[in-house]
Amino acid sequence: MPQDTPNPPSSADEALAIVRSRYAEPKLPDGSPAPMHVHEFDIGYLVYATFPRTPDASGRPQPAQPGGSKIIVAKDTGETVTVPNFPTEAAIELYRKQRQANT
Template sequence: MPPDTPTPPTTPEQALAIVRSRYAQPELPDGTPAPLHVHEFDIGYLVYATFPPATGASAPTRPAAPAAPGGSKIIVAKDTGETVAVPNYPVETAIALYRRQARQ
């Protein structure tokens, strides 16, 4: 049985493996897996999915409605391997929020 706490990651690939082992894979509208990206910063790795804009026949003919609220990005702590969900904010804003939470 694997340990409850993962080994702290030392590479973006290891952080991505931790996220994939703990969270469901986000999907594109056609059901294929959404690409996951990793942004490394001093105390962690921010892992998030990206969803390309609709093009061709699936592109909307009118302006897009605002995005639905919700969603999150995942941060993997470099020192412990623990994961924390943060709101789906822009990268730097999500990291700043995590830093504020980590200091508490």
Template sequence: MTVPPASAEEALAIVRSRYARPRLPDGSPVELRVEEFDIGYLVYAAFPPVTDIAGRPQPAPPGGSKVVVAKETGEIIAVPNYPTETAIALYRQQLQPRQA
């Protein structure tokens, strides 16, 4: 059983204990960020922007996910790698059938 997190740092520790840390192509670790909201913590990798040889920005590769750690239970649920607010809204939608 997971202990509910009391802070963003504890939520990050829960995620780190369950998932491998993402890495850049050179092997260096990617920064993990945490966005707190009323019922959870959204944890995600903050990859640097991708550029071409000329330094022009390129779209991010498809795929990936963000992880939500529930404040009440410590439960972890993966959501698609959408912008923060969209990912949080999707998490709320996923909870609705459980609460009904």
């Protein structure tokens, strides 16, 4: 469900701070915080955790596990919306469609 904040973000760092204040911070298997990535686009910031590929028994890296979500912070309002863990452009396109449907 979307949430509003009185102070819209003016930078990627501010968008990340909003996400960290509203959502649990993802952890790596060793318990340390997962690195967070912020992708800025014209109307928002797409924020998501990045997880390293883990090797299988033969030592080959395995693809990331499916599932999870990404969070978008609107530049104009600071509203946060979760979207599926789609590739970056697909997640942004889904957000655009959702936002257009709600206006």
